[in-house]
Amino acid sequence: MMKVNKVPTLQINNLNVWYGKNHILKDLTFDILPKQVTAFIGPSNSGKTALVRSFNRLNDFTSSFKLTGEIIFNGKDIYSPKTKASDIAKQIGMVFDHPILFRKSIYDNVAYSARLRGIRPSVEQYSLVEESLKKAQLWSEVCDDLKSSPDVLSNGQKQRLCVARALAANPEVLIFDEPCDQLDATETPKLEAIVQTLKRHYTIIFVTNKRRQAARVSDVAGFLYCGELVEFGQTEQIFTNPEDKRTEDYVTGRLG
Amino acid sequence: MNRSELFIQIIALATLIIACVFVWVVTTEVFDVDSEILSAPMDMDSESDLIGRLYRMIPFLCVALLLSIAFAFYIEEWLSDTTWYYRVINQQISILANIPSVIYAILVVLIFLFQVKLFADFTFVLGIVFLVVPVTIQTTQNAIQGVELSVREAAYALGADRLQVIADHVFPRAFSKIIGGIFTALSRVLAIAALLVIVCEIRTSIIQNVSSFEISSNVFVLISLALLSCILSSILQKNSNS
Numbered sequence: 001m002m003k004v005n006k007v008p009t010l011q012i013n014n015l016n017v018w019y020g021k022n023h024i025l026k027d028l029t030f031d032i033l034p035k036q037v038t039a040f041i042g043p044s045n046s047g048k049t050a051l052v053r054s055f056n057r058l059n060d061f062t063s064s065f066k067l068t069g070e071i072i073f074n075g076k077d078i079y080s081p082k083t084k085a086s087d088i089a090k091q092i093g094m095v096f097d098h099p100i101l102f103r104k105s106i107y108d109n110v111a112y113s114a115r116l117r118g119i120r121p122s123v124e125q126y127s128l129v130e131e132s133l134k135k136a137q138l139w140s141e142v143c144d145d146l147k148s149s150p151d152v153l154s155n156g157q158k159q160r161l162c163v164a165r166a167l168a169a170n171p172e173v174l175i176f177d178e179p180c181d182q183l184d185a186t187e188t189p190k191l192e193a194i195v196q197t198l199k200r201h202y203t204i205i206f207v208t209n210k211r212r213q214a215a216r217v218s219d220v221a222g223f224l225y226c227g228e229l230v231e232f233g234q235t236e237q238i239f240t241n242p243e244d245k246r247t248e249d250y251v252t253g254r255l256g
Numbered sequence: 257m258n259r260s261e262l263f264i265q266i267i268a269l270a271t272l273i274i275a276c277v278f279v280w281v282v283t284t285e286v287f288d289v290d291s292e293i294l295s296a297p298m299d300m301d302s303e304s305d306l307i308g309r310l311y312r313m314i315p316f317l318c319v320a321l322l323l324s325i326a327f328a329f330y331i332e333e334w335l336s337d338t339t340w341y342y343r344v345i346n347q348q349i350s351i352l353a354n355i356p357s358v359i360y361a362i363l364v365v366l367i368f369l370f371q372v373k374l375f376a377d378f379t380f381v382l383g384i385v386f387l388v389v390p391v392t393i394q395t396t397q398n399a400i401q402g403v404e405l406s407v408r409e410a411a412y413a414l415g416a417d418r419l420q421v422i423a424d425h426v427f428p429r430a431f432s433k434i435i436g437g438i439f440t441a442l443s444r445v446l447a448i449a450a451l452l453v454i455v456c457e458i459r460t461s462i463i464q465n466v467s468s469f470e471i472s473s474n475v476f477v478l479i480s481l482a483l484l485s486c487i488l489s490s491i492l493q494k495n496s497n498s
Contacts, residue, residue, distance in 0.1 A: 058409055063338045090415030100410040102425065112424070113414050162410075169414050 009034045009173060009203045010055065017050055019062060024050045026227045027069075032173075032220075037195060037204045038233065039218030041211060043255070046224040048207045052175045054078075055205070056092040057085040074172075090117070093171035096199035097178040099158035106153075107146040109161060113168035128168055136164035137194055156187025163194060173203045180213065192217050211251055215239050223247045225255075264340065279382070306456050307474060310449050313380050317388065317445065321438055324389045328396035333422060349397075352390035357444045360386050363426035365455050366450065387448060388441040395437025395493075398428035436492030439485040446482035450475050 008031035013159060017025040024047045032038050040048045050059065057078060059065045071078045078088050102109055110129045119125050131144075133139040138160045142153070150161055159179060166174060176195065178186045195217050208214050214221055215235060222232040231238060231247040241246070242248045249255035307384050335342040364383045411421045453475050461469035 055412060058413060061408070061412065063336045084417075086412075086415050086417040089413055094413040096406065096410065096413075098406075100406045102407065102410070103429070116415050116420065165414065 006033045008032060009074065011072040012069070013072070015051075015054065015071065016068045017047070017054060017059070019050070020064035024227050025054075025117035026191045028229045030222065030224065030229060032203065032205065034203045035201070036201060036219040037199050037206055037217055038100075039208060039214040039221045040224055041208060041214045041221060041250070043250070044209060045226075048209075048224050049177055051224065052094070052177055052205055052207055055173070055175060056089045056094055058089075060085055060096070081087040082243045090169055091171055092173045092175065093166035093169055094113045094175040094177065095162050095166055095179050097158070099155060099162050099182075101150045101158060101161060101210060103149075105152050106142050109150060110130065110165050110168045113165050117169060118241065129164075132168040133161075134163040134187040135167050135194075135198065136160045138164055146244045154187070156183050156190065159183060159187070159191065160194065163191075167198075173205065174198065175205045175207070177207045179206075180208070180210070188213075211239075211253070223250060225250070265341045265347055268351060271344070272348055272351060274423050276420030280306045302495050306453060309380060309438055310452070313384055315440075316381055317384055320384055320388045321392055321441065324392040325396050325434060325438075328393045328400065329422065331393075332397055332400040333418065333426075346397075349390050352386065353394040355386075357448060361451050365452065383448065384445060389443050391441045391444065392437050395440060396430070396434050399437065400426060402433060403429045433485045436489040439489035439492065443482045443485040443489065446478050446485065450478035450482065453478065 008033040010155045012028055012030050012032075015025055015028040016023070028051070033164055040051060042048050053059045054067060055071060055078070056238070059067070067079060073088065076083060102112060104112065107129055110132055111125050114125045114128050115133075119128060130139060130143075133142065138157060141157060142161075145152075149159060153161065159182075163179075183191065192213070195206065198204060199219075206217055216252070218235045220233065221235040223230045223238065223242075223244075225246055231242060231244045238247060239251050242251060246255060249251075331342060331345055335345075337343075360383055364379055407425050407429070408421055411425050416424065454471065457469055457472065457475075
């Protein structure tokens, strides 16, 4: 059941994306509503990552990238010349498919986002780091050695540290780009649980190529295939009663 | 190699040759008229004079190093790598950096031996520019390219702007390689300086008609410094790999 009364956080209108001559995304139009998990599923090379990287303007640094159409975020066009890419990135955070940490201590990795926001006083910074690590359910595991290097952490802990770092930037939208790709079976449920608690305060976009994971975590799902948004709707409906033949083939495992 | 790549190389080479001819014409024509400002007549007999001249090059050397590092950052971070001028500049730098330092040395020594008065300090400055700048730019470029894209993206995704990404992540990660590049350039300069001192001594001994001559300690100092900076540069560039 669609909640029509909510104002969408992100409105995507006729979005087309090219990398060089490759037409990656073909004429996508949909809305992302606040405070829920929107998942994008699809086989590899279907354009999922290109799509979410358009939201926080990370594609700008790909030299052959070209975009038409508009992405409206809280009433403003993300790609209008007046909008600064770094301002957008501050409001739309991202967690990548593998944990990317800076060569700093655990504390400083999280505090870096605070510093970018201009929060320098150490008391304020410390409470923000603590709060972010608690939200990422990592505080109890690292609170004793905040000053040590994150190299000692496990992959799952590192990924949760990345979540904490993204949260410390105080975003409104949080993008997870295949976050469980390199996590084992014990860490994946933890991250999914974090996503479930975070959706109360953040709008979450979750990219995955695992169908069951999308079914578990998301409220709304979109099926991308070869750059087309084949189907977009409530997760339950996508997985139980898909309208398109290709969606049905994908969720039942016959495709991709 | 495709056709456009060949075209880029031809443009790079042609512009370099034109630039060299231009420098040659300017130096021979312009400084002929007004040579006294740039070069007092060189007293070739005194080796200390040469050493003094070499010392005077140190500020030029520092400025050249700093400028070439800044330039490398500019072309790597601000120029898009698909534009034709980025490719032309890159090609020119790699042509200049791959010319063995001996060739520059021969040029400097020739001018030195023939005692073209209008050169002198200016020759050394040009020599330093050609010896140091391309190598430093190239090693700095490699160091910047060696910083993983994922780290930049992680910083951009947190809302850092370009300067913050460079200052907080790219520069610290590339730092030891950049310093290694500086030492590579220094070792080239020091080796050439040693060669110049030797040439100067040989020349003096020929003029004075002495049958045997001793190599002064200056040469050994210069050569050992050159070797030392060579070793330092290889250590620095290795360390940053691991």
